[in-house]
Amino acid sequence: MIELSGTNASAIAERFKALGEPMRLLLLEALRRGECSVGELAERTGGGQANVSKHLQVLLQQGYVDRRKEGTTSWYRITDPQVFRMCELVCGGLEQELDRKRKLLRRRK
Amino acid sequence: MIELSGTNASAIAERFKALGEPMRLLLLEALRRGECSVGELAERTGGGQANVSKHLQVLLQQGYVDRRKEGTTSWYRITDPQVFRMCELVCGGLEQELDRKRKLLRRRK
DNA sequence: TTCTTATATTACTAGGTAGTTGTACTTACT
DNA sequence: AGTAAGTACAACTACCTAGTAATATAAGAA
Numbered sequence: 001m002i003e004l005s006g007t008n009a010s011a012i013a014e015r016f017k018a019l020g021e022p023m024r025l026l027l028l029e030a031l032r033r034g035e036c037s038v039g040e041l042a043e044r045t046g047g048g049q050a051n052v053s054k055h056l057q058v059l060l061q062q063g064y065v066d067r068r069k070e071g072t073t074s075w076y077r078i079t080d081p082q083v084f085r086m087c088e089l090v091c092g093g094l095e096q097e098l099d100r101k102r103k104l105l106r107r108r109k
Numbered sequence: 110m111i112e113l114s115g116t117n118a119s120a121i122a123e124r125f126k127a128l129g130e131p132m133r134l135l136l137l138e139a140l141r142r143g144e145c146s147v148g149e150l151a152e153r154t155g156g157g158q159a160n161v162s163k164h165l166q167v168l169l170q171q172g173y174v175d176r177r178k179e180g181t182t183s184w185y186r187i188t189d190p191q192v193f194r195m196c197e198l199v200c201g202g203l204e205q206e207l208d209r210k211r212k213l214l215r216r217r218k
Numbered sequence: 219t220t221c222t223t224a225t226a227t228t229a230c231t232a233g234g235t236a237g238t239t240g241t242a243c244t245t246a247c248t
Numbered sequence: 249a250g251t252a253a254g255t256a257c258a259a260c261t262a263c264c265t266a267g268t269a270a271t272a273t274a275a276g277a278a
Binding site: 008009010011012013014015016017018019020021022023024025026029062063064080082083085086087089090091092093094096097100 | 120202
Binding site: 219220221222223224225226227228229230231232233234235236237238239240241242243244245246247248 | 249250251252253254255256257258259260261262263264265266267268269270271272273274275276277278
């Protein structure tokens with residue numbers, strides 16, 4: 001088991017950081033339906049081609065997505081659906097956090 | 110249920126980004142044992158007082174930790190242990206990723 | 219009050235990164 | 249060969265942020 005301390009903290013932080021960007025989350029969400037090309041990902045997310053390609057490299061390096069080349073097009077797909085389990089956890093935390101802040105606002109009235 | 114798209118992507122990314130920093134992961138790990146003051150957290154992590162304090166503000170804002178003031182000292186504690194579930198998931202992914210890269214290296218020999 | 223302790227905040231610097239533009243590369247087609 | 253399409257990459261800019269040093273704030277002790 002990898003411990004959350006010392007040298008490993010950097011590697012683990014890198015993996016979290018890769019998810020800490022709205023565009024990359026949108027790309028993962030778009031890939032949820034299945035394999036997709038760079039061009040179509042750019043369309044779905046509304047991002048520029050070069051930018052989408054660059055973000056995909058980050059996700060690829062961290063192993064969140066995999067790539068398959070066919071002719072001139074690159075097909076990307078989710079490597080490990082566990083990513084979405086993490087998103088659910090962080091969404092749950094987000095809901096709790098929103099509730100907490102709503103209560104604080106109510107208390108101030 | 111919060112959807113991973115549109116406006117929410119930014120809020121979710123913020124929560125991931127808060128975990129995408131080695132020092133903040135070290136702080137969470139240090140807090141795993143229980144409530145702790147800023148000074149002791151600085152000692153345990155080897156960070157400067159100002160830096161530790163600033164990182165704690167980020168974790169506080171994202172709701173990962175909670176604060177209790179007593180005299181001049183601030184006591185921080187983990188709000189939701191689910192954070193560590195996320196760390197386990199990302200650690201699992203990290204191990205898979207390391208395995209994958211080891212295999213790639215072996216194949217090149 | 220004055221001094222000390224613990225924490226938060228400000229100002230600053232250096233390094234990192236998202237987004238864009240332009241371009242190179244690769245493959246397929248005619 | 250030449251052309252077109254799809255992707256990756258390099259250079260650039262603007263912004264963000266981690267870390268540090270200095271200072272501010274607040275509570276308690278002498």
